[in-house]
Amino acid sequence: MLYEMVRKVKISTYAKENDLHYRTVWNHCKQGLLEYEQLSTGTILIIIRDNNEPKKGKVAIYCRVSSSQNKTNLESQKQRLLDYCSAKGYVVDRVVTEIGSGLNDNRKKLESLLLDNSITKIVVEHKDRFARFGTNYIELLLKKQGRSLEIINNTGGDKEDLMQELQEESYTSKCSFLDLESIKKHLIYKGRRIERGMFKSKKYGTINADINGSLNIMRKAVPKLFSNGIEDVVVRPYSKVKTFL
Helix, strand or coil: CCCEEEEEEEHHHHHHHCCCCHHHHHHHHHCCCCCEEECCCCCEEEEEEEECCCCCCEEEEEEEECCHHHHHHHHHHHHHHHHHHHHHCCCEEEEEEEECCCCCCCCHHHHHHHHCCCEEEEEEEEHHHHCCCCHHHHHHHHHHCCCEEEEEECCCCCHHHHHHHHHHHHHHHHCCCCCCCCCCCCCCCCCEEEHHHEEECCCCCEEEHHHHHHHHHHHHHCCCCCCCCHHHCCCCCECCCCCCC
């Protein structure tokens, strides 16, 4: 048995619930994309109809590896997902492949996929291919939107890949930003942490250790960001005095 629930909300409420601008919602009304009614007072109400019929949506697969060295694994991961979807009878509408750390919460392709409301099912091979942390919260939000995350294998993922990601992240705190030290493993690093969360560089005094790490993360994301040297930095390095950030 099917039933229908009807809800009427103001444009401002609809815009807030769907993360849209007021003008965008109004344009959708004028274009006939949204059902609405106008009261005698001039107030416009968006009509939202909902029933218990399952949503018809699109399926996407998401594949990720941590570095370009694993491109071969990225292709095989994609093929395994396509084979799985074929066996389940899913028609794959979108294939998303991405290279980046699972610890990175600013992956553009994943962000675009999550914002695409036409995609109602996202299929991944392992939970850690989607994200290292916070996957359960994302699943809850997707469920609230009538969408789902389908994980093929819920057993432990690639531990070696995880260690590589953790090591790569750790280099950002060990390498000296002020010395523009290359962000990788070194036998001897140019700088080091000293007392009270400060980081001492080889040539340019000391800087807050957290700022040193954060600026190195920026260098990893945008390699040419500080190509003109440390003069590009708006944070003034601190000399060895009792100053705390």
